[in-house]
Amino acid sequence: MKSLFCCSFLLLLVCTGYSQQIRYQVSFNNAIHHEASISVTAEKLPAQPAVFRMSRSSPGRYATHEFGKNVYDVSATDQQGKKLVINRIDGDVYEVPKHNGTVTVTYTLYANYADGTYAGIDPESIHLNMPACFMWVKGMDKAPIEITFNIPAGNKGKIATQLYPTAKPNTFTAPGLQYFMDSPTKIGDLFIRDWTMRNVDGKEYTIRIALEADASAEQVDNLAERTRKIVSEAYAVYGEFPDYANSTYTFLMSANPFVYGDGMEHRNSTMISSTMQTFNPARLMGVTAHEYFHNWNVERIRPKTLEPFNFEKSNMSNELWFAEGFTQYYGELLLARAGLKAEQNQLMTMSGLVNTKTNTPGAKFYSPIYASNHAVFVDASVSIDKNNYSNMFTSYYTYGAALALALDLELQTRYGKTLDAYMQAMWKRFGKKEIPYTITTMQETLAGITDAGFAEQFFTKYIRGHESIDYGSLFAQAGYDLKKANEGKASIGLMASKNDQDKLVITSNTQRGTAAYLAGLDIQDEILKLDETVVKTTADINAYIDQKKPGDLVKVTYKHRGKENTTQVTLQENALLTLVPFEQSGKTVTDNMKKIRNSWFTSQVK
Ligand SMILES: [Zn+2]
Structure with missing residues (x-):
């Protein structure tokens, strides 16, 4: 440590002598x-x-x-x-x-x-x-x-x-x-693998794996080879490595039955733990891609709300939808680009994100800023009372990733750029210089690669607000139809299972807007009959509802706090959405559509 006031040799001695x-x-x-x-x-x-x-x-x-x-x-x-x-x-x-x-x-x-x-x-x-x-x-x-x-x-x-x-x-x-x-x-019996990566400025960095697992040398080599692909794809997004301390980045990995599943990013390392009876490097790739992407996004591209980190209390942030959510999006995307995840699987991941934004109350009725704020209560916190998250909180991981997907498509279809352009702009303006960002400066950065009107609209509607996103139109430009996965199929909108007294009870909060919620059914209610049919299992409920159509009325006999009641439920159509490639319905896939798909499913390493 240097102090500006230690300018003479004598003073230097004094200052060093008194440093704590x-x-x-x-x-x-x-x-x-x-x-x-x-x-x-x-x-x-x-x-x-x-x-x-x-x-x-x-x-x-x-x-x-x-x-x-x-x-x-x-x-x-x-x-x-x-x-x-x-x-x-x-x-x-x-x-x-x-x-x-x-x-x-x-x-x-x-x-x-x-x-x-x-x-x-x-x-x-x-x-x-x-x-x-x-x-x-x-x-x-x-x-x-x-x-x-x-x-x-x-x-x-x-x-x-x-x-x-x-x-x-x-x-x-x-x-x-x-x-x-x-x-x-x-500290222990660790397999070490390392390799050198050259940065755009010629500087060399050591990327190191320290693995605790019951694995063979070949399996560890395989893990290193896969990890190397991920590192290269992440580097390709930003075009530059962060300046790692000691010129080294370390993956601390534990894959054995004695650890609990987790992944945590740090400036020059990550702590990954995966519960495994038998070592399988493929199962470490999702968490590896996510955590490695973090060494740009959140470790250096860092929100002002987390700087400096306060160790005495929880740290509330407005921006976890970006810090975690965009990282979540890229973690999956890097796997697809690196050839470590099949195109069909990545498409299912994207369908899941569309459903998250479109069908969960937390993303329909609350902004991603609100979801980020709530992390102080949900990120591995411990409490015993019940909450109403299924009606007011959607994880900033999937919610943020759903926004990343929408922004990626907007940038591709309107501006001929991918989301990588935005990540690069955030890196150059904030990450590289280690200047913390805010929601306002994020919006300015988006305006810098698009235009002020688009950035204002995107942030007002989807970041400060919670408007719905027209994924159907966006995906049509990539050659996919967004369809109801169970078209014409009725849904009652509740989850029930047998409790320890052999009673069929609703096991989770009914979600607002669903058939069961509107009919007044709630968690812990005991379901007795649908119309005149006695139901004793989840399969009984499903079999009865399967014969019905959306819009049909069903009389539900149930017990609430031990008292028998009845209510009328109006069945709804199952809301689950899915992405279907144009090829399946014989539609033409244009070159522009192929370009978008290539940005997802092919390597971006130059
Ligand atoms: Zn993360």
């Missing part, structure tokens, strides 16, 4: 019971109570987390090892009221949930996401950090991380808290 530093020591003597012993030493503390705390949030996971629950045996000492008083002043906050400038806090961490957010400790396998593990010192966010891992017996000791290596064994550094917290670390 944080040091962590991590030991795993009780790893068999999933415990780590962690000490954090802070020096040059100001003469006031020192506050050490666990985080309540984790970069890329937008809900509140209670990492403090798995921390105990907390004690504090000074530099001579003399005990200091330490008080727990909140669930996850500890205060040392008196000290002489240096404090070491030692604690036990329990970690037995290896995924993209939490941690897992076992003698053979150490899997650390930093916010779940490490206390930090309030007010010392900028202090450089050094961490030493004391490897337990029985661990192969290969360490993979984006932290900066040092000459000291098993010791790494981070320039400050934000980078440290962003640097997941795996």
Whole structure:
């Protein structure tokens, strides 16, 4: 760290002498019971109570987390090892009221949930996401950090991380808290594969895989070959790599029965965990493409609402429909372009997105900004009460991806560009220079590659608003008919199954606008009869409704809070939509249509 005021040699000494530093020591003597012993030493503390705390949030996971629950045996000492008083002043906050400038806090961490957010400790396998593990010192966010891992017996000791290596064994550094917290670390028996990619400016970057799996060398090579294709397709979208620290990007991958499925992006790495009994590289590709795309979109093309990341509370964003949703769209698209996903499957993915925007209440009646705001409650948050998400929240992943699909088609049909042009413009203006963007500056950037009128209309209707999108006209220009998947088929609009008392009950909130909702049927109602037919199973309901037509009336006998009622349901047509290629109905596919299809289904690597 440099300070502008340290201009003479003497001053430089003074400044360096007084610069603060944080040091962590991590030991795993009780790893068999999933415990780590962690000490954090802070020096040059100001003469006031020192506050050490666990985080309540984790970069890329937008809900509140209670990492403090798995921390105990907390004690504090000074530099001579003399005990200091330490008080727990909140669930996850500890205060040392008196000290002489240096404090070491030692604690036990329990970690037995290896995924993209939490941690897992076992003698053979150490899997650390930093916010779940490490206390930090309030007010010392900028202090450089050094961490030493004391490897337990029985661990192969290969360490993979984006932290900066040092000459000291098993010791790494981070320039400050934000980078440290962003640097997941795996220690164990890891397969390593790496290769060099040359950037447009001639600079070379190492792309590295560190994999924990019961796999053969050939399978790992196969994984590397597939990953390489994804990296190349992602690079082709932006035409440039981000400037990775240490000139290295690391895929930390775990594919075994001992981890929980997840993927989490970081600046120079990603933590991917996939529950697998038998190693299969193909199953890692979707998450790999999504997370790798993030190292442009969200790690560097970053919304102002997430800068800087606050570790004390959830971080609300207006832009996750773009940060996550557009990344979701591209994750799937990169697979199709790289030849890792069949055209027919990608078409099904696109049909799914059309249905998301067209048929879910959360996307019909609420803006994607609203959906993004709600991430603080849904992104791996924990609560026990019921919610009404099926009527007011659609995931910003699929909602955002549905908007990306619409914008891609708009750009292709009106301006002869693909969505790649917009991603490049966002990269050049914000990502490369690391300037945070807002909804307003996103709109300006879209205007820059289209025109002000189009950008204004798109953002007003679909981003600030929630108007419906005419996917039918858009897809017709790519040579697809958008059709009802079950034309003429009746739908009652409820999901029911047998409960533990053998009663057939509605299992999820009925969705507003559906036949069941309009007839007053709701979650936990017990269905007894449709007209005069007794129904005991889901199959009974389906068999009865299958004989009917949209518009038919059905009398439903049901129990609500134990009391028998009847209601009249007017059946509706099944709303599910599907995309059908023109070829299936003998229509001509023009060159322009083929061009759009090629942008989806063929490699864009030059
Ligand atoms: Zn993501």
